[in-house]
Amino acid sequence: MSRPPSPRPTLEEVARRAGVGRGTASRVINGGERVSARARQAVEEAIAELGYVPNSAARTLVTRRTDTIALVIAESEERIFGEPFFAGVVRGIGTALSEANLQLVLMLASSGQRSEHLDSWLGRQHVDGVLLLSLHDDDTLPDRIRARGLPMVVGGQRSGEERFGFVDVDNRLGARLAVGHLVNRGRRRVATVTGPLDMVAGRSRYEGYLSGLEDAGRTADPGLVATGDFSQAGGEAAMREILLRRPDVDGVFCANDLMAAGALRVLREAGRDVPGEVSVVGFDDAPLALSTEPPLTTVHQSPERMGREMVDLLLATLGSPDEPQEGRVLPTHLVVRGSS
Amino acid sequence: MSRPPSPRPTLEEVARRAGVGRGTASRVINGGERVSARARQAVEEAIAELGYVPNSAARTLVTRRTDTIALVIAESEERIFGEPFFAGVVRGIGTALSEANLQLVLMLASSGQRSEHLDSWLGRQHVDGVLLLSLHDDDTLPDRIRARGLPMVVGGQRSGEERFGFVDVDNRLGARLAVGHLVNRGRRRVATVTGPLDMVAGRSRYEGYLSGLEDAGRTADPGLVATGDFSQAGGEAAMREILLRRPDVDGVFCANDLMAAGALRVLREAGRDVPGEVSVVGFDDAPLALSTEPPLTTVHQSPERMGREMVDLLLATLGSPDEPQEGRVLPTHLVVRGSS
DNA sequence: GTAGCGCGTGGGAACGCTCCCACTCTCTTC
DNA sequence: GAAGAGAGTGGGAGCGTTCCCACGCGCTAC
Numbered sequence: 001m002s003r004p005p006s007p008r009p010t011l012e013e014v015a016r017r018a019g020v021g022r023g024t025a026s027r028v029i030n031g032g033e034r035v036s037a038r039a040r041q042a043v044e045e046a047i048a049e050l051g052y053v054p055n056s057a058a059r060t061l062v063t064r065r066t067d068t069i070a071l072v073i074a075e076s077e078e079r080i081f082g083e084p085f086f087a088g089v090v091r092g093i094g095t096a097l098s099e100a101n102l103q104l105v106l107m108l109a110s111s112g113q114r115s116e117h118l119d120s121w122l123g124r125q126h127v128d129g130v131l132l133l134s135l136h137d138d139d140t141l142p143d144r145i146r147a148r149g150l151p152m153v154v155g156g157q158r159s160g161e162e163r164f165g166f167v168d169v170d171n172r173l174g175a176r177l178a179v180g181h182l183v184n185r186g187r188r189r190v191a192t193v194t195g196p197l198d199m200v201a202g203r204s205r206y207e208g209y210l211s212g213l214e215d216a217g218r219t220a221d222p223g224l225v226a227t228g229d230f231s232q233a234g235g236e237a238a239m240r241e242i243l244l245r246r247p248d249v250d251g252v253f254c255a256n257d258l259m260a261a262g263a264l265r266v267l268r269e270a271g272r273d274v275p276g277e278v279s280v281v282g283f284d285d286a287p288l289a290l291s292t293e294p295p296l297t298t299v300h301q302s303p304e305r306m307g308r309e310m311v312d313l314l315l316a317t318l319g320s321p322d323e324p325q326e327g328r329v330l331p332t333h334l335v336v337r338g339s340s
Numbered sequence: 341m342s343r344p345p346s347p348r349p350t351l352e353e354v355a356r357r358a359g360v361g362r363g364t365a366s367r368v369i370n371g372g373e374r375v376s377a378r379a380r381q382a383v384e385e386a387i388a389e390l391g392y393v394p395n396s397a398a399r400t401l402v403t404r405r406t407d408t409i410a411l412v413i414a415e416s417e418e419r420i421f422g423e424p425f426f427a428g429v430v431r432g433i434g435t436a437l438s439e440a441n442l443q444l445v446l447m448l449a450s451s452g453q454r455s456e457h458l459d460s461w462l463g464r465q466h467v468d469g470v471l472l473l474s475l476h477d478d479d480t481l482p483d484r485i486r487a488r489g490l491p492m493v494v495g496g497q498r499s500g501e502e503r504f505g506f507v508d509v510d511n512r513l514g515a516r517l518a519v520g521h522l523v524n525r526g527r528r529r530v531a532t533v534t535g536p537l538d539m540v541a542g543r544s545r546y547e548g549y550l551s552g553l554e555d556a557g558r559t560a561d562p563g564l565v566a567t568g569d570f571s572q573a574g575g576e577a578a579m580r581e582i583l584l585r586r587p588d589v590d591g592v593f594c595a596n597d598l599m600a601a602g603a604l605r606v607l608r609e610a611g612r613d614v615p616g617e618v619s620v621v622g623f624d625d626a627p628l629a630l631s632t633e634p635p636l637t638t639v640h641q642s643p644e645r646m647g648r649e650m651v652d653l654l655l656a657t658l659g660s661p662d663e664p665q666e667g668r669v670l671p672t673h674l675v676v677r678g679s680s
Numbered sequence: 681g682t683a684g685c686g687c688g689t690g691g692g693a694a695c696g697c698t699c700c701c702a703c704t705c706t707c708t709t710c
Numbered sequence: 711g712a713a714g715a716g717a718g719t720g721g722g723a724g725c726g727t728t729c730c731c732a733c734g735c736g737c738t739a740c
Contacts, residue, residue, distance in 0.1 A: 010695095010696055010697085011696065011697065011698095012696080012697095015720095020719080020720085021719060021720035021721060022696095022697085022698095022720075022721070023698085023699090023700090023719070023720055023721065024718080024719060024720075026697075026698060026699090027718095027719090030698080034717065034718060034719090035718075035719090036717085036718060036719090039718080039719080053460070053463045053464055054464065054696085054697075055401070055464065055465065055695085055696055055697070056464040056465065056466060056697095057397045057398075057400035057401040057406075057465065057695085057696080057697090058397075058401050058695070058696035058697035058698090058725090059696080059697055059698075060397035060697090060725095061395070061397040061398050061401055061695090061696080061697070061698090061724095061725050061726065061727085062696090062697055062698045062699075062724075062725050063697085063698065063699095063725090064725085066397075068461075068466075077427040077428075077430050077431045077434075078424070078427050080421070080427065081420070081421055081422075081423065081424060081426050081427035081430070082421075082424065082427070083421065084418070084421060084422065086421050087417040087418050087420065087421035087422070088417075090417050090421070090448065091417045091450070094417075094448065094450070098457055101457075103457060103458075103461045104447070104448075105445040105446065105447060106445065106446035106447070106448070107444070107445060107446070108430065108434065108444075108446070110431070110434070117438055117441075117443060118443075120393070121408075121443045123393045124393055124394065124395065124396040125395065125396065125397065126396060126408075233631070291573070348726095350725095350726055350727085351726065351727065351728095352726080352727095355690095360689080360690085361689060361690035361691060362690075362691070362726095362727090362728095363689070363690055363691065363728090363729090363730090364688080364689060364690075366727075366728060366729090367688095367689090370728080374687065374688060374689085375688075375689090376687090376688060376689090379688080379689085394726085394727075395725085395726050395727070396727095397725085397726080397727090398695090398725070398726035398727035398728085399726080399727050399728075400695095400727090401694095401695045401696065401697085401725090401726080401727070401728090402694075402695050402726090402727055402728045402729075403695090403727085403728065403729095404695085
């Protein structure tokens with residue numbers, strides 16, 4: 001029941017039991033080149049009998065690798081666990097890392113209080129690299145990680161000065177496509193419910209909205225712009241505001257699907273027919289977009305793919321640390337459904 | 341730019357620069373008992389100048405501690421990132437661990453494919469203990485972790501045979517209170533929308549429903565029971581089913597708030613007045629309960645508290661590994677709002 | 681003046697692994 | 711039959727810590 005009878009077996013004991021040297025046992029465990037079939041079998045049996053598990057601290061001490069990658073999400077628990085977006089990214093990352101035989105650890109950098117902890121933990125070479133999912137502008141975390149000399153890839157944020165490797169979705173183009181679609185549907189007064197403008201996703205989708213209008217030779221009307229916070233309640237409030245200011249609105253581009261769902265609800269309550277009188281377009285192509293009434297026309301993006309690309313880029317960085325950091329921008333496309 | 345100029349400084353170098361021995365430098369870093377003020381200052385300066393960071397692999401190798409705790413969540417990414425419940429638990433755990441100067445790493449045990457990976461990673465003494473959030477019955481993960489000899493606390497699941505330490509909410513009593521409340525309100529035909537019955541939370545809330553009826557001297561009517569999956573859509577479907585089978589239903593206990601929100605929606609569509617004709621009670625007291633129409637009467641539980649208790653129990657286990665494992669059951673209470 | 685105490689200190693040993701070099705043996709080649 | 715190549719092997723060195731023991735020093739107590 002207690003410890004004494006079974007102090008974890010060491011490689012030395014495995015070797016002794018198998019009747020070989022430590023070196024040979026080690027070779028069997030790692031890849032197993034240049035080992036006779038006989039020795040290999042003896043070692044494998046000894047491992048099984050003793051229930052041997054390599055001590056990774058000892059291994060890391062000499063190899064300087066940990067075979068572990070951290071995913072740091074710099075958001076509040078509430079947002080992390082409220083956004084299906086993260087689920088997709090995490091799944092993509094998890095799959096890709098597991099194919100590369102790397103272990104994922106997820107760290108939340110929510111409260112400021114814990115951030116020094118996180119910092120120093122990352123600094124102690126617990127991980128070989130960091131994937132960062134940060135959507136706010138003012139965050140100094142990327143620079144702090146960088147300063148530790150850890151390979152890193154940032155997701156969901158295009159680094160202006162290309163300081164880091166990054167993977168991002170083409171938010172601008174996506175939004176522009178959405179607005180173009182509304183214009184093509186003959187909508188004259190196209191409003192937008194934006195996301196928070198201190199997040200890259202919020203800002204660049206708004207910029208896309210502006211350039212979409214520009215494409216059509218129009219200029220933005222401030223009365224048709226309301227700021228939301230990516231939540232359904234925020235979308236409802238913003239939609240109400242727009243209806244109040246410009247009751248003649250006939251098209252709405254919402255910066256995500258959740259806000260679009262809120263907008264649909266408010267429009268219905270206000271007695272507007274969608275898509276008869278007003279067209280609504282969202283962004284994300286979240287599962288939710290299929291269950292709204294009517295189903296939501298939206299800009300498709302793939303969080304899962306984003307996760308995979310982040311891993312891919314990080315692995316490339318690990319392979320050749322001195323290459324300059326690349327950036328990847330993933331495509332988006334419009335999915336037309338009943339709301340437009 | 342590249343590595344050569346700054347290979348991480350070691351403790352040895354810090355000591356040399358401070359003009360002290362390795363032992364003294366080590367003492368300064370850990371707690372710092374029995375060190376003269378002069379030596380301490382010299383060491384601290386050297387650390388700052390060199391930017392020294394202790395190598396945790398080397399430290400772990402000798403201390404056999406990692407100061408890291410894993411939280412394993414055995415659910416699909418979709419559920420994890422869809423349930424606000426997890427957000428609360430993670431926040432509670434995060435806060436409590438950070439107070440104890442321990443680092444949290446989160447691991448998702450979603451797809452079966454990755455589970456061996458997870459297993460062996462945990463076995464390699466990367467962490468000192470494991471917190472497990474598992475809501476399914478058939479999971480062998482607890483036993484596998486146990487077999488590795490890792491201290492562990494399970495949350496959200498009462499281990500029948502008390503094999504593991506656990507922390508759980510008193511689901512049964514909570515549900516019983518809810519049903520008692522409906523009975524007291526004069527409801528004669530009290531239905532329930534259950535959660536999945538292969539999850540402890542789903543099953544014990546259903547059992548609580550049954551004993552609530554028993555308290556009132558009634559027996560359950562199978563026509564008044566429908567099974568949901570803890571999602572809003574599932575709640576809607578189950579409610580429709582009940583309305584179809586028993587149009588005279590006048591009270592509904594839903595096993596969580598999300599399903600209750602779905603039930604409310606269906607009842608409204610069916611033209612039933614809540615709480616005039618039908619009373620509805622949920623479970624969780626999630627933020628959502630405040631924003632339904634009418635606001636939801638519900639059984640309050642605190643995921644954050646559950647997280648904190650899990651940590652507390654794990655720390656106790658780490659302190660005295662040979663004590664038998666305790667279990668803790670957290671209280672719940674009813675919050676009466678407009679829906680009943 | 682000597683014995684004793686305890687604080688502050690330095691450095692050897694050990695943690696469990698991988699890397700690498702040196703060694704043996706077998707087989708080929710001229 | 712001698713020389714060379716190469717496969718398979720054993721074990722020393724070293725990774726960067728912490729732990730612990732032994733040592734020196736300045737006190738106090740007799």
